[in-house]
Every structure is written in structure tokens, then in C-alpha cells.
Amino acid sequence: MSRVQSKTELLLLQTHLEPQEAKREQDHQQFTKEITTMIVSLRSQFLVNTQKILSENKDIRIRPPHSPNFFNCKFPDCIYCQLRESMEDHLKLMNKSLTAHVTTSAEKQQQTRIFPRKKKQDKINLD
């Protein structure tokens, strides 16, 4: 059974160390499933938190929703634009964090290639 794979999926499948392709595919699907579960969970938690914050501040008047085309409307009472801005800020931070992680990993791998650990066989036998 073959299914269409995105460029990202193919890249991830190639980068796994598991030598068996079927196992790599299985691991990748498991990984994708976990990420999706995390995103769904975060989304529902985000909505719960937003609802809680709004219900705790009932005295504040909230501007009705507007077309996303008018983002950013700049009205200080527009919760929708504020939420979107906040989400965008978090996504930028997440991307920054991911980029830093990948860069660090790449640097560590590069150092390992330049200064590979000596194998036991390379040790000089002084006996």
C-alpha cells in the first residue's frame, strides 16, 4: 500500500536512522499522530483559557467579530485581532526555538564529523 507523501514527510523518512523503510514509515506516522494530538489538545486548551479569561472580565465590552481581511483593525477592544496577534507571536517564538534547536543539532553533528570520537581500536596498547 503506497500513499502520497509530502516533501516534508519524505525528508523526515530519509532522516530517520532506522534502516528498515517500513519501520521508518511506521515511526513517522506515530510521530505525526502524536504531534496532531498535541495540536488538538493545545487548541482546545487555548479555547478554554480564552473563554475563562473573557468570562472573568464580563464588564469589558468586546467588539463583535469582523472580517479577517481587516486584520489588524487597531481597535483596542478587538479581542479577535489581539488573539491573532498573540498566536502569531507564539508561532514566531516556536519557529525561532525550532530553528535554534536544529542549528544546535547541526553544529553538534558537524563537530562530531570534525572530531570523531576515537574508537577502542584506536587506543595505543601500552602493554
Ligand SMILES: [Zn+2]
Ligand atoms: Zn480587529
